[in-house]
Amino acid sequence: MNSTNRILNRIFVFLVGLLVLTGGATLALVALIPLVRDSWTNTTRVGIDRATRLLQATPFPEFLVPVSGSWLWFIALAAGALLIAVLVTFSLRQGHGRTSRLVTLNGKTSSGAVVIEAKVAEHAIEEALTIRPELVASHVSTYRVKNQSALKVAITCRRGISPREANQIVNEVLFSFDNLLGLQLPALVQISGGFRARTTKATRIR
Structure with missing residues (x-):
């Protein structure tokens, strides 16, 4: 739940992983198999020779730029x-999408619009979930998804609590908050267990 394009994110991760995997496998083969090592050495030598000839064949026109060297270096620098710039933009977009405003109620009162901050929902829902003995911990955050605020409710269940029970508990709290607010907000419920759920002292559930 953030502003990063999910498809582009997965494509980028896939390409980076494929590149790293291919590079690692190639280095392993070169280091372990003599035949591959010899072929790699010959291929590298031929590639360096071709690159050198290509750079020598593409010099800068002296009447345009009074420097020596190939204009391909400038293309390489521009591409780099x-x-x-693309990687920096991609990195800065990671994790964005959080919002501090839950909803704006226009025309609901005679005084004008009413703005409800996200902290109101987050604190109210977390407080309601904290008193439930079936849960070890809870965290609520608010995101902006398709021009609409959405809640993300992450809970950690105690040992022996089924996901169905945990989901029902969260749904009851969200339903009560929706009734209090007078509208229905979309919500994502994340249910987990883990080490903390196994090591926390159990509480008897009535």
Whole structure:
């Protein structure tokens, strides 16, 4: 639940993982198999020779730029700068999407619009879930999804509590808050157990 495009995110992670996997496998083969090592050495030597000839064949026109060297280096620098800019933009977008405003009620009162902050919902729902003995911990956050506020409720269940029971508990709390607010908010419920649920002292449930 953030502003990062999920498809682009997965494509980027896949490409990076594929690149790392391919590079690691190639290095392992070169280090372990003599035949592959010899072939790699010959291929590298041929590639360096071709690159050298290509750079020598593409010099800067002296009447345009009074420097020596190939104009391909500037293309490579421009491509590298563009790649860095894309990666920086991608990194800065990670984790965004949180919002501090839950909802704006326009025309609901004679005084004008009413703005409800996200902290109101987060504190109210967390407090209602804290008193439930079936849960070890809870955390509520608010995100902006498709121009609408949505709640993310993450809970940690005690040992022996089924996901169905935990989901019902959260639904009851969310339903009560929706009735209090007078509208229905979309919500994502994340249910987990883990080490904390196994080591926390059990509480008898009536």
